[in-house]
Amino acid sequence: MYANPVAYIFSCIFVLLAHCSMLANIYFNGNYETINSVIVLGAAVLILDIVYFILMLFFKQISYAVDFLLILILNMSVIFQSCFGGVSFNLRHYITCIAALAACKVGFLFCRNYKWLQDQKLYIYGGIGVLMVVILLFTGARSMWIDFDGFSIQPSEFIKPLFVLACSTSIMDQQRKHKILFFNVVYENFALFGLTAAIVLLQWWCRDLGSLPTFMGIYASGFLLRICYPKAKFSKKKLIAAGALLIAVGLVAMKFAPEYVQHRLHVDIWSDKTGDGYQQSQALIGIASGGWFGVGAGKGNLCNVFAYDCDIVFSTICEEWGLLYGLMMVCVILIMIAIPLINPPRSYFHGTMSAGVCAAFVVQMALNIFGSCNLIPFTGVTIPFISTGGSSMVVSGLMIGMLMACQSPVFKEPKKPKKKAKPVPAWRWTE
């Protein structure tokens, strides 16, 4: 049960208020054929809000701030996605949001006790290995999707939370050093480096270069917290060396990047408005036409552009709801992942885990938003919780669950099976 009922009630009221104000905006300013579509959307959003407010009380947590921010952003996402090109309730996205909430609670329950997680590290590495084999066998050399009847999944997305867990470490883990020649080394760090290299090669092979920066971001956070532990005393020499290595790797990657990537690096979107620069030029025009307050829910034109609801979703939101609302949406996600700064985790493992989740979210958002604004080449990475896509939603939910676990940790040694006492031989003398 929540420790502070006043804060709980106030948080619930203000989340409902934020959603109601959006719905009122749609009612007065939206583009809809019948009022029923607005009523259905409103009912669905408010029911999900209330049900989640009740359900979250059944989970014994120390902090619920992330829960409130999560439901706020998820229902904002449902409203945004239901308004693109005319107001009509987007059931598919609604279901993926519910799946994300369920995944979040699963992530929370699994990651609360890091001592148990440490014992499962081999299985985590194994899980990543299995997913990599699945990608190798089922997606093909130039694809990242496995198609089923009616839906498709992206297995590389599911590697992200496991990779965050693999990058997490405790101080005790870093003290298990072994002497090789003159150096004291930690075997796990080498294993992690090998795993990262394997993931990079695999992503390169299936041409999923958009996800590469996310994995590199997670690894960079894990790497930095390994070389600078435990009080994050940042060694200047190590940081300069790491930065130089990063620049060198980036330059080599750009040199040997596939042709289409090199083309994207140099394409001028305004001179090629109908060709390769079509999406980005339209996205920028959309942001400009939306202005500060947008053209109105469902009145935008970007819904006619390919990937308006995932790759250039930031521009679509800015066009319909305005740049102000788009930036605030980004702020809400940033505040959600910045909660560990307010209430820092009490264990180093959870600290590194939070850093990994934050790195993944920040890199993904930066790639999507800067890509839409033509500040960097277009990558096709999704904004967590806002873009459509079941795999992305579920994985984002899982990672936020991990963040919640860092806020409400458990410090208990996992129960180990008792060793059976050896039977006493019949001939032994007993008193």
Added chain:
Amino acid sequence: MNSLNLILCAVAAAALDLCTLILIITAYREKRSATKNWDWIANSMELAEQGMVYELGCDEILIGRHASADIRLPDLSVSRYHAMLTVSNGRWTIIDIGSKSGVFVNGNLVNEAVLHENDIIKLGNRRLIFRKRRNDNVR
């Protein structure tokens, strides 16, 4: 866009802003209950030596001479990374992590030992006492 729509958009943005602000305040309020919970987990213990008190604020505390250690004991008889304090199930344990001069608890050389209130820990030439946290306001 007419003025009514503009006002509605501004109201929606303001409501979102307000909601975010309230949730940030909620997070700050929850920090108190998190601290209380930690005190319960850590049994409100602290490590003290003459004129110095060290808070035990996280579940793994590295003690040593190195500048990056959580509890820094600038003494050549203490190793760079000498010992580690860990908490689990409400019990604190001290573990020797390869020190040169060893870890002594109540005069006994140990590799790993569960700590009890008022145990004396000797690391090199430094003596520390593991005790309940004292309230500064109480004399």
